Amino acid sequence: MGAFDLAVPRRVLFGPGRAGELADLLPALGRRVLLCAGRDPSRALSLLGDVEPVAVVSVPREPTVELVRAATREARDAGVDVVLAIGGGSVLDTGKAVAALLGNGTDPLDHLEVVGRGLPVERPALPCVAVPTTAGTGAEVTANAVLASPEHGLKASIRGPHLLAAVALVDPLLTLSCPPEVTASSGLDALTQCLEPYVSPQANPATDAVAAAGLRRGARALRTAYEDGGDRAAREEMALCSLFGGIALANAKLGAVHGVAGVVGGMVDAPHGAVCAALLAPVVEANVRALREREPGSPALGRYAEVARLLTGRDDAAVEDAVDWLRKTVAALGVPPLGAVGLRPAQHAEVAAKAARSSSMRGNPVSLLDDDLLAVLRAAS
Template structure:
């Protein structure tokens, strides 16, 4: 038995964002917009009583508290998240908490109380301006806790947006570095959602098609940011990755990214890209030892065939493709992102305990996780 849940409505295609103001009319006149620092939300000026809150970077506990306080003061009818994945996640967190009097730490996993989110939440219209996290269709919202050097998530069905508007035109202005890190995140999410044992007959086609589109267009969009066909592929890959991961699981790459993100404060997608090839290689080696004829290796071989375009590709060919692609994107290693060798054991321990790691296709040891981290320095 499996379930499948996603945003209440999807509006996808070039120019889709032009209709957001019209969509908002059905929710009521009060609109709180959580927008990225450079996001152009002028199109929403006539959507009603619009209040814009600018947000940059991955949200911290204090960031969420500040916007929640504003939402409780304004009492809007709808929250719009217009920006990158972190902006959309912030909007989702605010909408989930605005109708209660609780604090974000009451509901945050790992370092908070982990209580269920309130049953009542404001509707969210998610408008991503990057192609990466798929936050427009996921039921979680990561939050950084700097004083604890961790990143944890709010989770629950009320975090699913009412409407997701995916317009690849909005991503055309993304700088190459943002294109690389966000696109690598989408690629990683498709790969992990496809290779996890929790994959389903509904998530497999999404993850497979997302891999195909990201694989053929990530480098092209990085080199030619105005290539709308490539941008469309990445936007669809991100959307598909979010739908797949929200209904399957992720894996050790995201377990490591959770541990590293809280400690380093580096962009999530860049951290994923930095450990992607080494983690995949470790998974393939472990599967070859423990289950050489099993489903795990078969899925890695299928993913390799999709990425390389070679029907007979082996899992190791996929690892080589990932390594070459990350290098071509100019992704920094973990040392450049701030990881010191003395922190490796602590990060490996935290990654093994992360919820995403439980979706990995094979159990990695602490030594194997440390080796991944040192290989990725």
């Protein structure tokens, strides 16, 4: 067994009702609070009791470089000393990015991969408390923040250990109000973020444990959470799936699903989780085909067989059963193909070329060629 590191927030709080601890938790971290929330911050404000933020930033969609730059400027002018992010993955990524920039006195493009200078985040971030209200991205425990750069037509990350939140507070009850389409796209993203680290060449025993648990829990709970959003047991299972996926990806990386999805998300206006869901079965097929043809002795083939058993709950399941399960689940949850969200066939070659340079590709179990990626995009469209 090789050596490995495991990066997680300083503190992780999980359980129904734990959002009630927020007001007492914050004073030990800071007194001048920046609240990052979704389109309507009133719900987040209702969780804070007597705590009054000195600044509030609304994140209505996936964050851009300019949104984070403006939020950082507002927070700095207000003398913020702690960042609280309550919302979906976009809100949490905004909060983590702002906290890091405030701690370093820098600009998003100083650190952004691919489209920026890619400089490391050298100094600690301001304390950030991350409270997810969806079960999908696992951003409360990841060491990166994804930002869109519309002028470059893609999304990229600010990445590093200082991007980890000081506290991740996961209360499954906060996801009860998620509509079915959000439950579907975010839940499939959570499954993807357990699956890709499990087959990654950078997996380790700790990431294997949480990724496998996340796959098993997500597979049995996702359809129930989608069909009955008030099912608390299913919501708790999906919150754990998301949390475990975040820990797994932060330490074992992702793969081609996210490598391609990051590019597609910069070119069309579609939820990240829905894009990942459309790509998931085609990428598994492409990876397994490439492994069988080019690396038949790869341990990743055995890992894909284990994924099939975890998803289906059958001891005799083969890789093809995993692909079938994924296709049927995506269809049952009403996730649209990429063509339906605006990606045109004429854009496929550009997506493939940009995706090949994505940092997420480093976690893929096999190198995919342009023809492989083009086949994925055709199958997902």
